[in-house]
Amino acid sequence: MSRLKRFLEVSGPERRLFLEALILHMWIGLLLKAVPFRWIPRLFSSPQSAVHSRQSIVGSPQSAVIEMIRDAIKRASGVSPWKNKCLVSSLAGRCMLRRRSINSQISLGMARDTDGKMTAHAWLLAEGLEIVPSGERFHELYKF
Numbered sequence: 001m002s003r004l005k006r007f008l009e010v011s012g013p014e015r016r017l018f019l020e021a022l023i024l025h026m027w028i029g030l031l032l033k034a035v036p037f038r039w040i041p042r043l044f045s046s047p048q049s050a051v052h053s054r055q056s057i058v059g060s061p062q063s064a065v066i067e068m069i070r071d072a073i074k075r076a077s078g079v080s081p082w083k084n085k086c087l088v089s090s091l092a093g094r095c096m097l098r099r100r101s102i103n104s105q106i107s108l109g110m111a112r113d114t115d116g117k118m119t120a121h122a123w124l125l126a127e128g129l130e131i132v133p134s135g136e137r138f139h140e141l142y143k144f
Contacts, residue, residue, distance in 0.1 A: 017068055017096070021076035024092035029082040041144040044091050044106070062102065062127065069096050070131045086132055090124040093131040102126055109138035 010018070035043070073096070077089045090106045097104045104126040113119045123134040 014068060014072065017072035018075050020096060021069075021072040021092055022079065024095050025076045025080040025082070025088055028088050028091045028095075029080065032082075032084070032088065040091070041142075044094050045144055063129065065100060066097070066102065066126050066129050066131070069093060069100075069126075070129070072096070073131055084122075087122040090122040090132045093124045093126070097126050097131070104131070105143055107134070107140045107143040109134075109140045111135070111138045 031043075032040070070093075073089050073093045076092065077085045080088060082088045087108075094104050094106055104124055106122060106124050108120070108122050111119050111121065119138075121135050121138045122132065123138075124131040125134075
């Protein structure tokens with residue numbers, strides 16, 4: 001009940017972005033189960049994967065949209081049933097940004113956890129802002 005109350009307390013545009021992010025999370029999660037991973041970069045490529053420096057975007061009207069998308073992705077990830085939330089969130093964010101003609105870059109990386117096991121992570125940058133956080137310790141292997 002508290003989730004519903006919080007949902008109703010946010011503004012209309014934020015609600016619509018959350019619903020868009022949630023639908024994309026569900027669709028992409030199912031897509032990742034059905035489609036070979038090697039197809040994912042082609043399906044979710046961006047015409048330009050340019051990511052500008054933080055100084056060029058902070059304070060612009062576009063940064064407000066990017067921040068709202070970041071918040072919607074974070075909220076949707078919290079209720080998403082998928083195990084690989086970072087990849088699903090990055091791909092959902094890419095779809096939302098592409099729909100608004102905002103350039104972005106998805107990075108895939110690896111790191112060792114505290115037990116020495118390899119861990120994978122995906123993160124998303126748009127115009128110098130992190131939509132899905134990079135986790136700093138991950139070594140970037142691929143970006144698109």
